[in-house]
Amino acid sequence: MHTVVLTKGVPDFREGQVSFDEDGHLERGKTPTVMNPNDQFALEAALQTRVRHGGNVSVMSMGPPGYKEVLQEAMESVYADDLYLVSDREMAAADTWATAITLSAAIENLDEMPDIIFAGFKTADGETGHTGPQANWCLDMPLVTHVISLDIDEEERTLRAKRLVEGDIEEIETVEVSLPAFVVTDPEFVPSYRSAGERLTLKDLRAATTERAPDYEDYLTVWDHADINVDPDYIGLDGSPTIVSSVDPIPKAPAEREATMVEPEDVDGMQEVLEAMQSAVGGDAAAAEGD
Amino acid sequence: MSDYEHYEALVVGAGPGGAAAAATFANYGIETLVLERGAEAGSKNVSGGLIYAEESAPYTIDDLFPGFREEASERPITKYRIHNLAGDKVESFDLTKLHEHDTEWSDSVLRRKMDSWLEDRVHERTRETGGGLLTGVHVTGLLREEGKIVGVETDELDPITADVIVAADGVNSELARDAGLMDWDEPEEWFQGVKAVVDMPNDVIADRFDVGEDEGAAHLFSGDLFQGVRGGGFLYTNRDTLSLGTVFHLDSLVAEQAEPHELLDAMLTHPLLAQWLGDDYTELEYSAKLVPDSKKVALREPHFGRLLVVGDAAGQMQAQGPIIKGMNHAVTAGALAAEAYAQAKSRNEPEKAGTRYAHLLRSEGVMQKLRPRGYEMFRGVTEDDGVTDIVESVLTSFVGRAGIRALSGQLERLYNVPALSSMIPDTQTPYVTLPTVIAEELGTPVRETSSVTPPSLEERIGDLTYDTDIGNPHITVLDNSWEASGAAVAACPVSAVDFGGGCYREELVRTNGSEERVVSLDTQPCVECGTCAVVADTEWTHPRGDKGVEFKWG
Ligand SMILES: Cc1cc2nc3c(=O)[nH]c(=O)nc-3n(C[C@H](O)[C@H](O)[C@H](O)COP(=O)(O)OP(=O)(O)OC[C@H]3O[C@@H](n4cnc5c(N)ncnc54)[C@H](O)[C@@H]3O)c2cc1C
Ligand SMILES: Cc1cc2nc3c(=O)[nH]c(=O)nc-3n(C[C@H](O)[C@H](O)[C@H](O)COP(=O)(O)OP(=O)(O)OC[C@H]3O[C@@H](n4cnc5c(N)ncnc54)[C@H](O)[C@@H]3O)c2cc1C
Ligand code: SF4
Numbered sequence: 137m138h139t140v141v142l143t144k145g146v147p148d149f150r151e152g153q154v155s156f157d158e159d160g161h162l163e164r165g166k167t168p169t170v171m172n173p174n175d176q177f178a179l180e181a182a183l184q185t186r187v188r189h190g191g192n193v194s195v196m197s198m199g200p201p202g203y204k205e206v207l208q209e210a211m212e213s214v215y216a217d218d219l220y221l222v223s224d225r226e227m228a229a230a231d232t233w234a235t236a237i238t239l240s241a242a243i244e245n246l247d248e249m250p251d252i253i254f255a256g257f258k259t260a261d262g263e264t265g266h267t268g269p270q271a272n273w274c275l276d277m278p279l280v281t282h283v284i285s286l287d288i289d290e291e292e293r294t295l296r297a298k299r300l301v302e303g304d305i306e307e308i309e310t311v312e313v314s315l316p317a318f319v320v321t322d323p324e325f326v327p328s329y330r331s332a333g334e335r336l337t338l339k340d341l342r343a344a345t346t347e348r349a350p351d352y353e354d355y356l357t358v359w360d361h362a363d364i365n366v367d368p369d370y371i372g373l374d375g376s377p378t379i380v381s382s383v384d385p386i387p388k389a390p391a392e393r394e395a396t397m398v399e400p401e402d403v404d405g406m407q408e409v410l411e412a413m414q415s416a417v418g419g420d421a422a423a424a425e426g427d
Numbered sequence: 428m429s430d431y432e433h434y435e436a437l438v439v440g441a442g443p444g445g446a447a448a449a450a451t452f453a454n455y456g457i458e459t460l461v462l463e464r465g466a467e468a469g470s471k472n473v474s475g476g477l478i479y480a481e482e483s484a485p486y487t488i489d490d491l492f493p494g495f496r497e498e499a500s501e502r503p504i505t506k507y508r509i510h511n512l513a514g515d516k517v518e519s520f521d522l523t524k525l526h527e528h529d530t531e532w533s534d535s536v537l538r539r540k541m542d543s544w545l546e547d548r549v550h551e552r553t554r555e556t557g558g559g560l561l562t563g564v565h566v567t568g569l570l571r572e573e574g575k576i577v578g579v580e581t582d583e584l585d586p587i588t589a590d591v592i593v594a595a596d597g598v599n600s601e602l603a604r605d606a607g608l609m610d611w612d613e614p615e616e617w618f619q620g621v622k623a624v625v626d627m628p629n630d631v632i633a634d635r636f637d638v639g640e641d642e643g644a645a646h647l648f649s650g651d652l653f654q655g656v657r658g659g660g661f662l663y664t665n666r667d668t669l670s671l672g673t674v675f676h677l678d679s680l681v682a683e684q685a686e687p688h689e690l691l692d693a694m695l696t697h698p699l700l701a702q703w704l705g706d707d708y709t710e711l712e713y714s715a716k717l718v719p720d721s722k723k724v725a726l727r728e729p730h731f732g733r734l735l736v737v738g739d740a741a742g743q744m745q746a747q748g749p750i751i752k753g754m755n756h757a758v759t760a761g762a763l764a765a766e767a768y769a770q771a772k773s774r775n776e777p778e779k780a781g782t783r784y785a786h787l788l789r790s791e792g793v794m795q796k797l798r799p800r801g802y803e804m805f806r807g808v809t810e811d812d813g814v815t816d817i818v819e820s821v822l823t824s825f826v827g828r829a830g831i832r833a834l835s836g837q838l839e840r841l842y843n844v845p846a847l848s849s850m851i852p853d854t855q856t857p858y859v860t861l862p863t864v865i866a867e868e869l870g871t872p873v874r875e876t877s878s879v880t881p882p883s884l885e886e887r888i889g890d891l892t893y894d895t896d897i898g899n900p901h902i903t904v905l906d907n908s909w910e911a912s913g914a915a916v917a918a919c920p921v922s923a924v925d926f927g928g929g930c931y932r933e934e935l936v937r938t939n940g941s942e943e944r945v946v947s948l949d950t951q952p953c954v955e956c957g958t959c960a961v962v963a964d965t966e967w968t969h970p971r972g973d974k975g976v977e978f979k980w981g
Contacts, residue, residue, distance in 0.1 A: 330583075330584055330585045331432050331584060331585060332432055332434070332460055332462075332559075332561055332564075332584055332587055333432060335561050335564075335584070336554070336558070336559040336561065339550075339559065339561070340554075
């Protein structure tokens with residue numbers, strides 16, 4: 137099985153890492169770039185596929201040269217055989233559509249068409265969740281999103297996945313598609329290794345990864361738009377139909393609010409709470425008390 | 428047979444016993460899988476610990492793992508003393524001769540460091556056979572087909588079958604119990620060990636213990652400082668920490684309703700220890716574990732079908748007087764079990780591995796150390812209550828005291844006789860009365876005062892690392908009446924009477940005017956010592972893989 141994982145670099149939004157200016161705008165220069173946290177699940181799914189069925193895993197990203205480290209991070213966190221960075225000034229300021237066109241062109245440029253392409257669910261900054269499905273629109277494979285577990289039948293060349301319906305953990309359906317396929321993993325995705333053999337293979341892969349990750353650049357291929365044969369008019373800012381008219385900060389809740397603590401046993405106090413709630417929603421406390 | 432995943436050899440547990448078994452299987456080229464429940468080998472283990480390489484042993488840890496002493500152990504122990512205490516009076520004997528008897532070398536170890544070092548080597552060597560070592564896998568029991576043991580079941584993996592299974596899963600072995608070889612019913616058969624690892628820079632150790640780089644000291648304590656509970660204390664020097672602890676007979680602990688942490692504190696704060704602990708006591712870790720008493724529980728036939736039981740799991744833990752030998756015997760037994768299987772297989776009778784293993788334990792002299800004939804012969808007399816009473820009253824009488832004084836020049840020599848120390852009866856006399864009388868009659872008072880303030884139980888629990896398996900407690904109390912399970916409140920090393928933050932608590936339940944005394948259990952602070960499996964009525968298992976307490980030192 138050859139799988140490709142799409143991953144993006146995002147600002148490190150963790151406390152102590154992220155930095156905002158006075159107007160509440162993100163200071164990209166001061167905030168380190170890390171691998172999009174949700175992409176971990178896509179990587180785990182690819183790793184599970186490799187452990188169970190062999191083959192290799194490629195990790196691909198479109199972004200500035202600084203994303204190299206994101207690819208290294210991806211290689212460190214799970215085994216990856218090779219890394220692809222699609223990077224070029226013409227690709228800057230792409231919206232999800234232009235990103236999807238670029239990524240799909242890069243995938244088609246690989247020596248061999250992969251069996252499965254994995255994308256994560258939403259990035260920590262853009263948060264559209266569009267890029268995966270849009271890239272697949274160009275590739276035209278069966279698409280399964282919100283995947284929480286998967287099983288592959290190599291002989292039948294089918295993939296059976298459990299997925300959340302409408303992203304709801306309460307509602308799970310199982311779907312089967314033929315390979316090659318495009319899979320978007322849900323953050324609820326849990327890899328499963330129920331045999332000792334699988335866990336031993338996993339251990340081998342992790343050991344090998346630890347060894348090669350410092351030399352990740354030896355396994356890295358960088359492509360520009362000419363390498364992947366795309367017309368500059370369809371990528372980057374020129375290829376992006378989305379126009380951002382303005383960005384408004386979300387109003388903050390007032391920092392100081394008055395609070396009165398009421399013990400549940402305090403009947404009079406609870407009555408006051410009830411009245412306050414009723415008046416807030418425009419009801420009648422006395423009526424509520426009536427029955 | 429069903430199409431389960433299969434390995435030729437399966438080893439459960441990656442302590443010294445499991446590591447030795449796995450390395451020996453690998454030496455024979457046998458495909459071997461090792462399953463360990465801890466997140467890393469050693470993260471669940473506690474030892475005193477001095478590991479011995481006995482001259483008479485067919486296998487030692489450094490034979491099987493070259494580089495062990497340089498990389499995995501702490502210090503060679505070159506000084507060995509026992510201190511008899513009564514009040515502030517001390518009479519000390521040099522036991523270096525006893526310590527060096529049949530000893531090629533003896534090093535202090537810390538189990539997290541030692542076992543994780545072994546883990547890497549074992550994985551590397553078993554991987555070459557097509558197997559390997561996996562951590563975070565809790566073996567829950569045996570897999571049987573048509574009544575025969577064929578493999579194991581685990582919490583994390585699908586069942587696995589094997590041609591030979593070595594249970595090296597330590598004290599409270601779930602496999603030995605499942606096979607019907609061990610029960611956890613009699614407190615008389617177990618010791619409880621409690622330990623603190625204390626921070627101390629290398630140069631301070633050199634200074635306070637008067638030891639060089641490749642030297643180390645062991646100090647043992649017995650007498651009247653432990654509320655009459657049978658057992659003693661130890662202090663061992665590591666590279667830049669100290670190991671301090673106590674080992675008590677579990678039945679005695681229960682009978683005296685003693686609090687293990689208080690007994691440990693009694694030792695830590697004793698004025699004699701002030702010279703070593705100084706006034707900068709920093710405790711790094713508090714831990715505890717049961718210890719089998721081989722004299723009573725070492726299995727004479729530690730096997731059942733394809734299952735071979737080694738180390739603590741088979742009760743192979745020898746208390747040779749004050750000297751505790753468990754790790755070395757686990758190593759020997761583990762290697763012998765693997766050897767027995769390899770021999771049986773080469774004769775085309777692999778089903779005879781178990782009986783061969785038991786035979787090797789006898790022919791290599793291991794059994795004789797674990798169950799000394801002298802102890803067995805004299806036990807009837809020396810542990811007889813009537814005889815004990817007479818000995819006790821003579822010893823504490825004017826005559827006995829005069830005898831001790833008369834013997835004063837000989838006592839140190841007598842303490843150093845290995846045959847005597849292996850026959851020590853399991854009574855109050857050798858543990859409490861004799862040391863106390865010796866100290867009273869011959870001892871000199873200690874001048875120092877202790878400024879050690881040990882952490883409270885709450886602080887000790889707070890300093891431990893846990894990955895709690897929320898909603899899935901590994902121990903359940905079957906009978907919560909005070910009569911059935913009340914002993915655990917005091918005996919559990921992380922519980923105490925009038926302490927609400929431990930595992931076991933006393934509760935009074937009022938029903939229709941009458942009041943019932945019961946116990947409740949919260950496994951969150953559990954250090955998985957095994958005590959309540961024996962002293963309370965519980966359904967006792969280890970937590971799932973990776974879950975529960977994680978010792979950093981051990
Ligand atoms: C309205 C809007 C306007 C924007 N305008 C600009 C702009 O002017 N300039 C600008 O620089 N950016 C802009 N962006 C950001 C840019 O469009 C997105 O970062 C990018 O297209 C990915 O979309 P996303 O972050 O929503 O990812 P999602 O669609 O949420 O990502 C889902 C998955 O797709 C994959 N993926 C996403 N992006 C990549 C990538 N680059 N390489 C590999 N895999 C990827 C990952 O597997 C990821 O988990 C804009 C975004 C929006 C929503
Ligand atoms: C306080 C104290 C002081 C001691 N002092 C000394 C001393 O100075 N010298 C000495 O030689 N001995 C000493 N001992 C005894 C010694 O520690 C033991 O005898 C020795 O560790 C036994 O080795 P083992 O390999 O049989 O078991 P262990 O070392 O207990 O190893 C068992 C392994 O199996 C794993 N395991 C258990 N159950 C399962 C399961 N169901 N599934 C998967 N894995 C499992 C455990 O996590 C562990 O890693 C002391 C013990 C204590 C408690
Ligand atoms: S609950 Fe039981 S096993 Fe856990 S620490 Fe207490 S006595 Fe030991």
